[in-house]
Amino acid sequence: MTSLALEKSERAAARPARGRRHTRSYWPFVLPALVVVGSVIVFPWAFTIWMSLHEWQIGGGSSFVGLANFARLGTDLRFHEALVHTIYFTSLAVVLPVVLGLFSAIVFHQNFKGRGFLRGLFVMPMMATPVAIALVWAMMFHPQLGVLNYLLSLVGIPPQLWVFHPSTVIPSLVLVETWQWTPLVMLIVLGGLAAIPTEPYESALIDGATGWQMFWHITLPLVMPFVMVAAIIRSIDAIKSFDIIYAITQGGPGTASETINLYLYSVAFAYYDIGYGSAIALVFFLMVVGLAVLLLWLKKRSQWTEMGAGA
Amino acid sequence: MTASRILNRIGLWFAVVMIVSPGILFFVWMLSLSLKHEIDNAAYPPILIPEQFAWSNYTAVLESNRFGTYFLNSILVTGSATLLGLLVGVPAGYGMARMKATKSAVVVLIARMTPGLSYLIPLFLLFQWLGLMGTLLPQIIIHLVITVPIIIWIMIGYFETTPLELEEAATIDGADRWQVFRHVALPIARPGITVALILSVIFSWNNFVFGIVLAGRETRTLPVAVYNMISFEQLSWGPLAAGALLVTLPVLLLTILAQRQIVAGLTAGAVKGG
Numbered sequence: 319m320t321s322l323a324l325e326k327s328e329r330a331a332a333r334p335a336r337g338r339r340h341t342r343s344y345w346p347f348v349l350p351a352l353v354v355v356g357s358v359i360v361f362p363w364a365f366t367i368w369m370s371l372h373e374w375q376i377g378g379g380s381s382f383v384g385l386a387n388f389a390r391l392g393t394d395l396r397f398h399e400a401l402v403h404t405i406y407f408t409s410l411a412v413v414l415p416v417v418l419g420l421f422s423a424i425v426f427h428q429n430f431k432g433r434g435f436l437r438g439l440f441v442m443p444m445m446a447t448p449v450a451i452a453l454v455w456a457m458m459f460h461p462q463l464g465v466l467n468y469l470l471s472l473v474g475i476p477p478q479l480w481v482f483h484p485s486t487v488i489p490s491l492v493l494v495e496t497w498q499w500t501p502l503v504m505l506i507v508l509g510g511l512a513a514i515p516t517e518p519y520e521s522a523l524i525d526g527a528t529g530w531q532m533f534w535h536i537t538l539p540l541v542m543p544f545v546m547v548a549a550i551i552r553s554i555d556a557i558k559s560f561d562i563i564y565a566i567t568q569g570g571p572g573t574a575s576e577t578i579n580l581y582l583y584s585v586a587f588a589y590y591d592i593g594y595g596s597a598i599a600l601v602f603f604l605m606v607v608g609l610a611v612l613l614l615w616l617k618k619r620s621q622w623t624e625m626g627a628g629a
Numbered sequence: 630m631t632a633s634r635i636l637n638r639i640g641l642w643f644a645v646v647m648i649v650s651p652g653i654l655f656f657v658w659m660l661s662l663s664l665k666h667e668i669d670n671a672a673y674p675p676i677l678i679p680e681q682f683a684w685s686n687y688t689a690v691l692e693s694n695r696f697g698t699y700f701l702n703s704i705l706v707t708g709s710a711t712l713l714g715l716l717v718g719v720p721a722g723y724g725m726a727r728m729k730a731t732k733s734a735v736v737v738l739i740a741r742m743t744p745g746l747s748y749l750i751p752l753f754l755l756f757q758w759l760g761l762m763g764t765l766l767p768q769i770i771i772h773l774v775i776t777v778p779i780i781i782w783i784m785i786g787y788f789e790t791t792p793l794e795l796e797e798a799a800t801i802d803g804a805d806r807w808q809v810f811r812h813v814a815l816p817i818a819r820p821g822i823t824v825a826l827i828l829s830v831i832f833s834w835n836n837f838v839f840g841i842v843l844a845g846r847e848t849r850t851l852p853v854a855v856y857n858m859i860s861f862e863q864l865s866w867g868p869l870a871a872g873a874l875l876v877t878l879p880v881l882l883l884t885i886l887a888q889r890q891i892v893a894g895l896t897a898g899a900v901k902g903g
Contacts (some may be wrong), residue, residue: 343806347724348733350717351781358748358773359740365751376754425644436649438888443652445884445891449836449852450873453859454659457866463677465658498649502895509896558744561837565856566885579744586750599747606742 366596374593387597397598399573400581403488404557407577410492411499411556416549418496419569424506424537427511441505443498452565455494456481459566481567484574491575494562499555503548510544511537545616553609578602656881662870663687670866675790686871696875698847699854706850707833709769714776714829719822722784723814734785740778745838748774753842767843768850773835776829783828783894787821788814824894827887831880850875 370387374380391397426437443451458464459480467477480490501542527535560579565570569576569584575586582602586595656675662670663871665682669676673760690696702875725733748771756767799809815822849857871896 337674344724345726346806347810348730349718351777353760354713354717354773354777355740356734358752358770358777359736359743362748363743365754366747369751421644422648425641425648428641430641430645434888437754437892438885440649440652441888441891442656442881442884445831445835445880446656447836447837447873447877447880449653449837449856450877451659452739453855453869453873454662457662457870458658463671463675465672469676491651497655501652505892505896514849527752541740546743554742565837579746581869582744582746583838592750592754594815596747597748599744602744603742603747606740606744610742610866 356405366599369593370596372593374591376590376592378523380593383593387594388601390594391597391601396573396576397578397581400576400578402540402601403575404577404579405561406558407488407492407495407575408553408562410489411495411559412549412552414496415500415503415552416545418500419548420541420545422500422504423507423511423541424533424584424626426508433587441501444501446498448498448561449565451498452494452562455562456566459490463539481569481575484571487567487571487575491563491566494566495556498562499552503545506548507541507544510541514540543617546613550610550617552614553613554606557606578605638659659870659874662866663874664871665867667867681869681880686867687873687875689868690872690875696854696872699851701833701851702844702848703850705765705841706768706772707830709765710772710776711826711829713769714773714780715822715826717813718780718825719784720810722781723788723810723818726779726785734782737778740774745774745836749839751840751843756843758845762843763845763848763849768839768848768860771839771843772833772836776832779829779832780825780896783825784818784821787818787824791817820890823887824890827883827890827896831883831891834880835877 369380371382371384372380373383373386402626422440426433426440458466459482461467461479461482464480466480470477479486481487518540519532522532522536538602557577558579559577560583563575563580564583565578567575569580578598579602582595582598585591585598638894661677661679663686664682664684665676665679665686666681669679669683696701724730752767752771756762756770761767795817796809796813799813802805804812835852837852837856840850841856844853855869855876858869858872
C-alpha cells in the first residue's frame with residue numbers, strides 16, 4: 319500500500335523532469351541483452367587479445383610471448399599467400415554481384431506479370447543452406463560427370479577443371495558466391511530505385527532525353543548510395559566467406575583457394591595453435607573493419623562530389 | 630510505336646529469364662540429382678528426368694545416418710537460440726529505440742563484421758573448461774551470436790517507426806514502463822517480431838562453421854551431418870543430393886511462404902548471420 323502510494327507521488331513529482339528520467343529508465347529493457355552480448359561477444363574478444371600474446375597449444379601449456387605471434391605473421395609465407403587469395407576472391411566476389419545485382423534491380427523495377435513470385439524465386443539462393451548448395455555445386459563442377467562441362471560443350475567450349483585446378487579454383491568459387499549473393503545486392507538497390515521520385519524523369523522527358531540518358535544522368539547517380547551500401551555489405555561478407563570454400567575445396571587443391579578465414583580455421587582447429595590463431599583472428603578482424611571504414615569513406619566522398627556537381 | 634513496345638516487352642522478358650534461370654535451374658538440377666540412381670547420375674550426356682525415380686535415395690537418408698537425431702538437434706539449437714534471442718533482443722531493441730541510444734547499436738554492427746571463427750576459439754576453450762562439450766548447450770549459446778544481433782537490429786528499426794502517442798497515453802493512465810511495453814508496444818510490433826524471428830531462424834539453421842567445431846557425433850546439426858555424408862559414402866551423388874535437399878527444404882519453403890517479410894527484413898537491416 320505504502321509503496322504504491324510512494325511510487326505514485328514519485329511519478330507525479332518526476333513528471334516535470336520527464337525528459338531526463340526518460341533516457342535512464344529504459345535500462346532494464348536493455349540489460350539482459352547487454353549481459354548476453356557481454357558474455358558471447360565482448361568476453362571472447364578480450365580473451366582473444368589475451369591469448370594472442372601467448373604461445374598456447376590445446377592440450378599443452380601456455381606462456382607469455384608478447385607480440386611474437388604477430389611478428390610471426392610477417393614471415394609466414396602461407397599467411398601471405400592466403401592474403402593474396404583473399405584479396406583476389408573478395409574483389410571478384412564484390413564486383414560481379416554488384417554489377418549483376420544492379421542490372422537485376424533495374425529489371426525487377428519494371429512492371430511485369432508474376433514479378434513478386436519471380437522475385438521470391440530469385441532470392442532463394444541466398445536463403446538456402448550454404449553447405450547444401452555447396453555440395454551440389456561440387457557435383458556440378460566435376461570434370462567428367464558434372465553438368466557444367468556438358469553445358470560448355472553445347473556452346474563449343476572445351477571442358478574445364480573448375481575447382482580442381484589452382485588457376486581456375488578461385489574464379490569457380492566466385493561463380494558460386496555470385497550466384498548466391500547477387501540477390502542481396504538486387505534487393506538493396508531495388509529499395510533505392512523505389513525511393514527515387516518521378517519528377518526528374520518527367521522534366522527530362524519534356525526536355526527530350528532518351529532512356530539511356532535518363533538512366534545515366536538520373537537513375538545511376540540517385541541509386542549510387544544504395545549501390546555503395548550493397549558493396550560495403552558484400553565486401554564484409556565476401557572477405558569472411560567460409561562455408562562455400564570449405565565445403566567445396568577445403569582451401570585446395572593444395573592451398574590454392576585458402577583464404578585467411580580458412581587458414582585461421584586450420585591454425586586454430588587443425589593444428590590447435592590457439593595463440594597464433596588468435597593473432598590471425600585479430601589481424602583479420604582489423605582488416606574487415608578497415609575495409610568497411612574505407613568503403614564508408616568512399617561512399618561519403620562520392621556523395622559529396624555528386625552534390626558538388628549538382629550545385 | 631506498338632512494334633517498339635512489343636520489342637521492349639520481349640527484351641524485358643529475355644532479361645527476366647536470364648536473371649531468374651540460374652537460381653531455378655540449380656534447384657531443378659538438385660532435385661534431379663536426388664531422384665536418380667547412380668547409373669543415371671553418371672550418364673553422359675546428363676539426364677534431367679530419369680525413367681525410374683530413385684526414391685530410395687530419400688528413404689536411405691531418412692532411415693540411416695541418425696537423420697532424426699540430427700533433425701531434432703537442428704530444431705533444438707535453432708529454436709532455443711531464436712527464443713532466447715527474442716527474449717533478450719526484443720526488449721533491448723525497444724529500450725535502445727526509446728532511449729535514442731541507436732549509437733550503441735554499433736556493437737551490433739561490430740558483431741556483424743566479426744568473423745565467426747574469432748568467437749569460436751575463446752568459446753571453444755571456455756566450453757571445454759566448463760565440461761559442456763558433448764551437449765547441445767555450446768551450440769545454443771554460440772548461436773546467440775547470430776540471433777541476438779539480427780533481432781536487436783531489426784527491432785530497433787521497427788520500434789523507431791511505431792507511434793509514441795499510444796505509449797504516452799498509457800503512461801498518463803498510470804501504466805508503468807513494463808506494462809506499456811507488454812500491452813502497447815509489443816502488440817504493435819508483432820510484424821517486426823515476425824521478420825526478426827524468420828531471419829533469425831533461417832541464419833541459425835544454415836550455420837555450419839560453429840557446428841563443425843563444437844558438435845560431436847551425437848550433437849551434430851543437419852548442415853554438419855550432410856557435410857559428413859561426403860566422407861562416408863564415396864561419390865554416391867543421389868543420397869547426398871537428397872540429404873542436401875532435405876536440409877535446406879525447410880528454409881526454402883519458409884522463403885517462399887514468407888517472401889514479403891524476408892525481403893522487408895533484409896532491405897531494412899541488410900543482415901546476414903555468421
